[in-house]
Amino acid sequence: MESLGPLLIVEDNAPLRATLAAYLAQVGFQVETAGNVAEAVQKLAVAYPLVLSDIRMPGASGIDFLRELHRLRPEVGIFLMTGYPTVETIIEAKQCGAVAYFRKPISLPVVAARLRDHLNEMASSASAGQTTGPAEISVNRTDN
Numbered sequence: 360m361e362s363l364g365p366l367l368i369v370e371d372n373a374p375l376r377a378t379l380a381a382y383l384a385q386v387g388f389q390v391e392t393a394g395n396v397a398e399a400v401q402k403l404a405v406a407y408p409l410v411l412s413d414i415r416m417p418g419a420s421g422i423d424f425l426r427e428l429h430r431l432r433p434e435v436g437i438f439l440m441t442g443y444p445t446v447e448t449i450i451e452a453k454q455c456g457a458v459a460y461f462r463k464p465i466s467l468p469v470v471a472a473r474l475r476d477h478l479n480e481m482a483s484s485a486s487a488g489q490t491t492g493p494a495e496i497s498v499n500r501t502d503n
Contacts, residue, residue: 363387363478369399369412369424370440379411381468388474396424403428407415407435408481409474414441416450422451435475440465 367387370376373394373474380390391407393399396419399412414421425437439452442463452460459473 362465362467362473365389365405366409366411367391367393367399367402369393369396371413371416383386383471385415386471387406398423409436411438414439422448422455425452425457436481462467485500
């Protein structure tokens with residue numbers, strides 16, 4: 360199995376965080392996890408090309424984290440997930456640089472495929488000398 364590189368998962372629900380980590384590690388990601396935004400910020404010494412974050416968490420939200428991470432490292436592919444989707448958070452996520460917005464319950468194969476696809480897009484753009492940025496946010500309903 361090929362290594363797909365590092366991925367940071369930020370999710371306050373411990374069972375879901377463990378499930379995401381186990382599945383995404385199984386498909387080839389080198390997974391690190393954080394239970395909240397403060398813990399995630401402490402882990403940013405590693406240059407994660409991908410971050411998968413919940414939006415609603417105690418303390419700072421995933422949108423707050425997205426905004427700060429995009430400011431510090433705009434090259435990072437940031438994917439958000441929520442059980443409480445709203446038009447406002449979709450718009451805010453897009454404006455702050457999110458690549459995709461998943462509605463919970465999520466489909467693990469769909470999330471893994473979107474993460475992998477984004478890595479491939481980043482690699483293609485890098486080899487062509489282009490910079491990447493989310494032109495359109497992908498809103499995925501993964502419970503179908």
